[in-house]
Amino acid sequence: MLFRHRTPRLEFRPPTRGEELIRFEHLRKSFGPKRVFDDLQLSVYAGETLTVIGGSGTGKSVLLKCLIGLLRPDAGRILFQGQEITGYREEDFIDVRRHVAMVFQGAALFDSLTVGENIAYPLREHFPSMSAEELRGRVAEKLKLVDLPGIEDMRPADLSGGMKKRVGLARAIATDPEVILWDEPTTGLDPVTTETINQMIRSMQKKLGCTSIVVTHDMMSAFSVSDRIAMLANRSIVQVGTPEEMRASTLPEVRAFLDARRQELEPGAEVAP
């Protein structure tokens, strides 16, 4: 494969906690006549869990996809450790995706492969010379990290929704990424499994020191896992703050969004007319 013998374009160095790891600068993106981002700005700091909230179709997933090169912005820059990655070719994004891994909404496991083979897949891609023994060791270690030890030989079809999400996470962290992108991690899960996934997000930060960017509709989850929350509205990030700052926000876009979800956050509360 093309990327196997290339010199990585991204010059990665282990981040220092709190340094600016990712910066979206003056981002613009349209699909045909539909403008999704206009001058969007956002910084993400090493070690934090940042959640992006916003109404349906405001571009939360598009933002994550621009970061790993699955979509390209029309204008503006994306910087990773100060290096501009916006103009990278497809093969250069492979280096970015080793350090920034996405946990897809539907887990996106290969049904024809076992759980172990699914997790080994990115390892084979990024480390083609890794021995079979080391591969097995890494797979076992990642399964342990997501509290599913020993299920290497199971098939995705035999797993519950929550287990699939955790195997998807084990696969995402196989290459020891510094940044984990979570696309709607708790959508469609029951409350108990949702809490397990919330704990996983927090434990990746605690155990591995990972930086997480979470995209979610689930405000309980956003308030429970985030160090900071960023609100996407009007084609841009309109406010970023701690969960407390966002709860106390007087910005009309944030207020309208949170008030509409008040019942979700405070069961029994009356929703403002």
Ligand SMILES: Nc1ncnc2c1ncn2[C@@H]1O[C@H](COP(=O)(O)OP(=O)(O)OP(=O)(O)O)[C@@H](O)[C@H]1O
């Ligand atoms: N590949 C694409 N081609 C054309 N339009 C797209 C593409 N990807 C996203 N869009 C459009 O961009 C807008 C933002 O999409 P996105 O999926 O990022 O929204 P979202 O905020 O994640 O929404 P939701 O919360 O409903 O998942 C939508 O109008 C969507 O239809």
